[in-house]
Amino acid sequence: MKKTMITLWVMIGCLAMNAQPTAELRSHRNPAVEGLMEYARSLDYYVGYAYDEYSGQNILLSLYPSNDNAEKTHLLLDSIRHTCEVLSVSAKESNMWELHQEGKDTIYYAITLSNSQDAAEKITFKYRSIARETTSPNDLIGFGDFVYNYHTANIQRTRNASYDLPAYWKTIKEVFSRDGVVVRAFTISNDSTHNFSKDVYGGLVTNDPERWSSEQTGLLCMTTSMERANNIVDDIIKATWAHVDQHPHIWYGISESNRFGIPAYIAGHSLITLDYNRFLIDLYEDTDQKSGTLRYYIMAREIQGSPFFPKDWQTLKSYKNGKYEYYDTPDTK
DSSP states (O other): OOEEEEEEEEEOOOOOSSSHHHHHHHHOOOHHHHHHHHHHHHTTOEEEEEBOSSSOEEEEEEEEEESSOSHHHHHHHHHHHHHHHHHHTTOSEEEEEEEEETTEEEEEEEEEEEEOSSEEEEEEEEEEEOOOSSSOTTOOOEEEEEEEEEEESOOOOOTTOOOOHHHHHHHHHHHHOSTTOEEEEEEEEEOTTSOGGGGBOSSOOOOOGGGTOEEEEEEEEEESOHHHHHHHHHHHHHHHHHHHHHOTTSOEEEOTTOOTTSOHHHHOSOSEEETTTTEEEEEEEEEOTTTOOEEEEEEEEEEEEOOOOBSSGGGEEEEETTEEEEOSSOSOO
8 A cells, every 4th residue: 555645834934124024923823724634734744834934834745755555635625625625615816627537636725814014824736647557446645735835925035134143052052052962163264266076065055256155153963862852943943933033123034844854855955044144053864874873963064155065074173175174083973
């Protein structure tokens, strides 16, 4: 039997000169969508939260195949249909289209719940099945996305805002300071004379000298316990919300869906982003080649310029224009 895996990924974003838009986006709940989320939880599907400034509050429910039976998937798809049908009754605009032909399914819904100068609320659902491996009607295999969006207008955003970064750094250091972890400081310095592309770890590769400059200071926290690592993540999120609430004028992103143990294509976003990549906290996993031990890393960085970081970062002490310096001792504990 096959099951279409379903993930809910909530993204809420805002930045304002006062706390009201932030509070509104965080507190806004659509009862029907919330009911769908609770039902997904009851079926043991993962429900995660993230926050990003650009499009307001989003719920992204992604469907993809995995190895299990499809009964729960059918139940959840029926719930998605029912939720959309209920919401379409009072919607400003609704388009719901399905095609079922020769064992393949294509579904598309687009619903505008509200659209005014103050706020907009919309839903889209796209699903397309692929060829079934058997003729069993329960063998449902496909890909799709359910997206709920709520956006509040007139949210003013401030780049390079003053938000007491030393106080936030102090909080992160306190969160990292606990038994069973290794914490190491590192620096990265690169100027416009050195193209870091051959040294970079994934992501940013560029031949534009204007994007080569970077000055970074950071802390790398490592533990071999997933539970301990996720406890640190929880504390970081709580501390960051407290900081954002105290400084509501700054741009921020908080990806509450980002946890160790969640597939990278679900949680492959920075855990924390402050002031347009001026401060980043990211999560990484790595396996020790000698012992086979899985290690969990939390990297916090203050950045001026390019946000790249180099290869062999696990024991990095400093990087300057392609020259590395490493810690001598292993990063295990």
